[in-house]
Amino acid sequence: MRFFLQFISYLFHPLFTPIAGTLAYFLSSPKYSNPELQSANILPILILTVIIPIIFYLILLNIGIVSSIFMPKVSERIYPILINIVLLLTIVLKVIPNNYIAELYYFFIGLIIASLTALMFVILKLKVSMHLIGMGSLLMFLICLSIHFEINITIAISIFTLATGLVTTSRLFLKAHTKPELLIGFFIGITSQLLTIQFWL
Secondary structure: OHHHHHHHHHHOOHHHHHHHHHHHHHHHOOOOOOHHHHHHHHHHHHHHHHHHHHHHHHHHHHOOOOOOOOOOOHHHHHHHHHHHHHHHHHHHHHHHHHHOOHHHHHHHHHHHHHHHHHHHHHHOOOOOOHHHHHHHHHHHHHHHHHHHHOOOOHHHHHHHHHHHHHHHHHHHHOOOOOHHHHHHHHHHHHHHHHOOHHHOO
């Protein structure tokens, strides 16, 4: 059971939230987008939100700023969150404007809001679950895409709701977070996306 829940924590790590949302858009959107447009968004987003953060993580690990990929101490989270915010801003300012897609643009704006909120909690010496921020953001984005495009993706939403429950269970079982930290993280994720839907839904 412990191995399975650890695997869930890795599989749904918040590092993958931006690229997962991007893929969710292209897989669910009924609007035609040629392969060049998809590649022009997916590839730089993958590099900026997965590959570069992993490189930064290895640097931070080697110099002793973080102790593991899950950053158990509040003090370990400041630099990774700041780096994440800078990379998300780079996407919003440099990547998406070249291949403008409103739904993705505001999804990333929501992620920036969520990251800034998490940074505020860290500055206040309070730890919230980045896993649940990511899951809340993705789940709300999926629901909004379903409404926006008037498509039935109930199965995908149901699977992701189940995955959210599994992630919550794994973080509790591994004693990575308390229940309030998980609930606050999930609330931040959902709310950050709700704040932006008025601009595209």
